[in-house]
Amino acid sequence: MSTQDFTGLNICCKFTELFSDLEDINEDEQKQKIEEMNGLLEEMDKEEFELVFTKELFDKINKMIEEKKISMDNTLVLLKRVAYWIELKNVLNLCFYISSLRGRFEKMIIEEEKKIDEKNEKLLTDLFECYAMILYNMIPGNLLVICLPYLLKAASNKEENEEAKEEVEMALLALNSIGRYEKVLEEVYVMEFKEIIKYHQEHHNLTRLAYQSAWECLLNRFQKDKSLEEVIVNELHFAREAIKELEELKERVDWKKKKEEEKGKETKTLTIIRRWIDTLGIFFHFCSSRNEEYSVLVESIVxxxxxxxxxxxxxGKECCDIFKSLAVNKAVEIEDLIESGAVGLILEEILRPTMDDEMTCNYLIIL
Structure with a gap:
């Protein structure tokens, strides 16, 4: 067993041990344990998530709620953190879908929404955030119609305290997760995302991750509605904002130190960079216009x-896909690809002895 495998096994065992302890302690002690568990969640990779978050674990949580061994508040604190890291690490976990806990969540959402008197909006929002991010693209249409207004309201909160910023970030991550797959984000919701982005550009109220998520929400709709290109390019200045975000994020990474560390683990800053590159991939795949800011953006991508x-x-693979989209869609001039260093980079990469077939094929298409 390699050192990395042993470390991963230790993380999984420690998390499982902490989870087992939750049954026999009071609510305040549970909160402390959940904080420890969140630290382990941050350390896990995709494979470790798969090992820990089984149908049996989600069923166990459901049983603990039923037997009043964990409060719903603490359950939601735990599951929101699980959902957060599942979204950031791009983990596809189908175990929640087939668990009894999913049924409990759906029943709670429907019952709360049916209330004639004042609804518990905080509870509904928390349930939706967990449900959307853990379930990924398997949310029933009737629940989507219920949840979107609550998530949009949470995402539009303009308070600037840390707790509010975290809640806005969670809501935008959930909306982003939904928006990748569903057609329900209609024009009224597009205007909400536009306003969220514009307000941030003026007041800087969002976290970096929330801002990236807001852009991706809008660009997910752009895939279906090309009329948004004028708004995205010329009104909201997507290229200019992406350049700024990429440059500031790159400065936050000690690349030399990172190269000497374990390569399998991804810091949060690297995660946000990867997500921005993915967002740029969406944009350039569907973009048909040209803009003078694109050449600077391509240089930043290089x-x-x-x-x-x-x-x-x-x-690297996401960057390669962007270069291919640029070449196919002709969103920039050939001279821009040369001057930005993209062509030189591609030639260097083709000569690498360890280049995989998919990327080599893409590079040849670009050339």
Missing amino acids: QTFRAAKDINREI
Whole structure:
């Protein structure tokens, strides 16, 4: 067993041990344990998530709620953190879908929504955030119609305290998760995302992750509605904002130190960089216009690729896909691809002895 495998096994065992302890302690002690568990969640990779978050674990949580061994408040604190890291690490886990806990959540959502008197909006929002991010693209249409207004209301909160910022971030992550797959984000919701982005540009009220998520929510709709291109490019200045975010994020990573560390683990800053590159991929895949800011943006993408290529190959593959979209859609001039360093980078990569077939094929298409 390698050192990495042993470390991963230790993380999984420690998490399972902490989870087992929740049954026999009071609510305040449970909160402390959940804080420890959140630290372990941050350390886990996709494989470790799969090992820990089984149908049996979700069923166990449901049973603990039923037997009053864990409060719903603490359950939601735990599951919101699970959902958060599932979304950031891009984990696809189907175990929640087939668990009894999913049924409990759906019943709670429907019952709360049916109340004639004042509804518990905080409870509904928390339930939706867990439900949307853990279930990924398997949310029934009737529940989507219920949940979207609550998530949008939470995402539009303009308070600037840390707790409010965290809640806005969670709501935007949940909306982003839904928006990748569903057609329900109609024009009224598009205007909400536009206002969230514009307000941030003026007041800087969002976290970096929340801002990236807001853009991706809007771009998910752009895939279906090309009329949004004018708003995205010329009114909200997507390219300019993406350049700024990428440059500031890259400065937060000690690339030399990161290269010497374990390559399999991804810091939160690297995660946000990867998500921005993914967002740029969506944009350039569907973009048909040209803009003078694109050439500077391509240069920033090239620099990101060079910095991350030996640390995070996933970022490299996403950058490669962007270059292919640029070449196919002709969103920039050939001279811009040359001057930005994209062509030189592609030629260097083709000569790498360890290049995989998919990326080599993409590079040849670009050339």
